[in-house]
Amino acid sequence: MRHTLAVTVENNPGVLTRVAGLFSRRGFNIDSLAVGRTENPRVSRMTIIVEGDDMVVEQVAKQLHKLIDVIKISDITRNAYVDRELVMIKVHAEPSARAEIMQLVDIFRARIVDVGPKTLTIEVTGDEGKIDAIELSLRPFGIKELVRTGKIAMLRGVKNSAKNNSQKEEDVK
């Protein structure tokens, strides 16, 4: 099963290497990892999607917790949360096909961010299902290039997955 981990880390040099290195040497698989600063410039937040049964993910979380730069880990998989991913797709677009592509872009509430002589570049955000669907729809036109940010996620409502200035808390037992 796929788990979504919200991980807050100290914004120190090398922190990404520490996290990524831990995954590779312990043989855990990262599906995606997105990282960026939070509202506190000294703290970054990672959203890590990891594949594995509960035992494996528990071990991942415990090992991550041992990294000194890691402040907090929450496995939010079983909570209500919103997640988003941003994808840019450069699709082959002959003049004759443009109308159809733009129609698809509208349907998916995506946006065209660049127009070339023979291409359109489309930006789309959404959850995994939506992104897979638009990719599938555009494929017949010829996808030249595709890049995705990796998923970011946040708990719904008043609950916080991470306080960005707090002491380490034990969320994952």
Added chain:
Amino acid sequence: MGGVKLSGAEILLKSLQAEGVDTIFGYPGGQALPIYDALYDSDIRHILTRHEQGAAHAADGYARATGRPGVCLATSGPGATNLVTGIANAYMDSVPMVAITGQVSRALLGRDSFQEADITGITLPITKHSYLVEDPSELGRIVKEAFHLATTGRPGPVLIDMPKDVSSEVINYEIPGEMQLPGYSSVKDGDLGLVLEAARAIAASMRPVIYAGGGVVISGAHKELLALAELLMAPVCNTLLGMGGFPGNHPLSLGMLGMHGTKYANYAVCECDLLIAIGARFDDRVTGKLETFAPEAKIIHIDIDPAEIGKNVRVDIPIVGDVKRVLCQLLEVLQPGLREAWRDRIQAWKKEYPLSYCDNGRLKPQSIIREIYNITEGAARVTTEVGQHQMWTAQYYSFTKPRSFITSGGLGTMGFGLPAAIGVQVGCPDEVVFDIAGDGSIQMNIQELCTAVNYELPVNVAILDNGVLGMVRQWQELFYNRRYSQTELSNPDFVKLAEAYGAEGIRVTKPVEVAPALEQAIRSSKPVMIDFVVDREENVMPMVPPGGSIGKMLG
């Protein structure tokens, strides 16, 4: 405040002294020059080894013997990479160590400069944490944090990488501020609910076994362990690193368990209905085939490191906390128990399957270890290298005190014993120190004999010399059709070699010569190397074949 101008190197040494450091093991070089220059005027004692690996192992041995963090120092590039094995060794065995490396100046970083190595990157998976110091004003805080991290929670090595211009830059020294470790906390007491649950499970158990590891020694919980075992009348088996955490000559002691454990320890684990794992991590050398390890038992696991719980085996009652404090919590709520049927069964196993070897009049390694035990009255500090001699030491020297057996467990580093013995002797100057070695292992760091001679450290090296890489040969004999590929050694004359270094050398070829040689070595104020020419065919028995069940032992 302020007013005092100090270089980065001076701040480093001042901060080390503030942590109580009085001894450093190291080896100088270009990028470490400012630190060595500051050491010239310092009260800190520097032990110059002959190889950086020796410095790391010496710091390790010092830390394990004294319980205080060991400090090693090397230059950049090859100096730093030579520390790597020593750091990995300390990491695997949870030894508090601070490793300091010189580094090229900040402007030269990342340009493949002369003697540049990305040592923080290289040691990422083998350190508890590491620092590349980018600003000398942060040094005070970094050193404070490094020692805090190395010594608290589950101890481990921490690396501080010091660019040369950080060491030489002179700044206004200010007293370091608070540590900034928002992501670090070390749990101390166990969860009370789980402690009570453990107590209920213990009360309900008819056949409990205590499985005690290095965590007992590290947290200083040997008295509590003894109290627990005696209260419950529960037998205790030790891991390799746990030896000495429970007196080996106690009637409840089962000795070591696992691959080269005693049969009675392994049988007890196989038949127990409750396994109390204390400061141990269910290593594959202990468990053998996981499906048949303590198959009938409920498992209580007490450990400071939450990541160890459930890593290899499913645990019924996990208690995260400092071993000593959790044992104190448990002792408060437990009732004494008398489990006579279980005790009798174990006594019967002990009688039927004792450790044994064929005493055929030839010089036997096991008898030499017994003799060392007898002559030192079990009070020596013993280090080992890695291989057959190490297992025989664990089996035949009944360690009775914590921190008396210092051996490379997790990493299994040949060449550990001699430099570790030097560190032990520096930390415990008035005690008898033995490195029990093999003829293969000793040659991996034999240059450190020179260090022992230079600093007049009277370590005793007992080489159990069978002319082969014995443990590898044993596996070749048992599992590779006696195809002895690359395990025959042609060795130097160890006696002459010892003398060349300025140490004493003794050769022993007959059983009657053993005791006099040992007595001579202990009396001598010099380092002594004894070459015991032992029976080549001797194997370490009993043995669980790799991947096998611990209840089914050879020998």
